[in-house]
Amino acid sequence: MEILIQGKEVADYQLKLKKSPQALEAEILGADLCCSCGGCLGLCPYFKIRHEKVALLEPCGLSEGRCYDICPRTETDFAELNRQVFGQERRDYVLGTLRAVLMSQSRDSSVKKAAQYGGTVSALLIQAFEDKAIDGAILARTSERYPLLPEPFLARNAGDVLLARGSKYTACPSLAILDESLRQCEKLAVVARPCQALAIRKRQAIEPKLQDRIALVLGLFCMWALDYRDLVKHLKNHLDLHTARKFDIPYNRFVVYTKSGPCELDFEPIRHLRRHTCDICYDFTSELADLSVGSTEWKDKWNTLIVRSDQGQVVLDAALSAGTLAVKNLPQDRVELLRTASLNKKKRVLAGLSHSGAYLKLDPQEFNWVTSQA
């Protein structure tokens, strides 16, 4: 089959791994490698989730499943996916395919005030809704029932976007509503952790018709996500969870903003609550997204913004011409710090995986380059 991405022909490619849901259960769910992206949940009623733990309730009888193909933790040909998404080889082995590394912030003070940092993600989504570039966006909203539990949320208009503002540092299974959202909407945006951006691209690789329907992947930087149950247990010893309004993880710190003010907790025990599966994630900056957004770890009310694809550029240009986003170049010393953080994660991951990178198929040149960096 020939696949057209952003107008360029790319190689005939199928990501069909020809394995069953039971194999997914044995190799990924049972091995505690699930990253709770939610990708399998929307595809199949046999998968269920409770508090971010996914389980296959009973065998579905299929010998091959899309659930296996799209899982970010099953065999992944990172180089080929990159070719498919961007129509080019990966040249930057540290930050992935990109056109620019910027810093950005919303120019709407109410967005900036409500958002995690500069409100870049919210501002871009609001603009995309207003321009009718999208009619739905999959976001993560805090549960009204369970304190701190993020839940997938389908925003249908600009007004909905701020309902799901702010970072939830556990692994929201947002993609659980992907299929239902595709039934309701023509053009979707998805705010994705790196594992979720990967799951989306794997899904688009086996279902090319989704390349237009999922019109925008806004990737978040993510070093790791915390385990929900362990986090709640830990936090209950320190504060009343119902008073928590916002969380932040500035460099090596953990701050909870409560009704009565900020409360800083010892970072080291928190770091140990990260999900095991994040230790094998090769991607810090959502390298397969159209636009990637993170903190600057320097200026609180700004974001780092990486522009990657044609589609990302179009959405950014629209926000710039509407005057809803401010951007400037990220200073070179900050770019170098970002590169160091990303490279260190990749080196840690490859050192922990077997020689081939286990589930990860990298170009040998990339593997050799990353593992040889001092």
Ligand SMILES: Cc1cc2nc3c(=O)[nH]c(=O)nc-3n(C[C@H](O)[C@H](O)[C@H](O)COP(=O)(O)OP(=O)(O)OC[C@H]3O[C@@H](n4cnc5c(N)ncnc54)[C@H](O)[C@@H]3O)c2cc1C
């Ligand atoms: C688990 C996690 C780990 C992160 N780790 C880092 C890091 O190590 N370094 C770094 O620089 N940045 C990290 N970030 C990204 C950072 O916290 C901000 O989300 C990002 O900078 C966007 O900021 P903003 O001001 O544009 O946010 P906003 O405009 O407030 O938008 C944030 C958007 O993210 C969505 N969202 C929130 N939580 C989740 C979630 N769990 N899964 C999917 N979508 C979600 C919200 O629905 C909202 O649309 C992490 C984010 C998450 C969720």
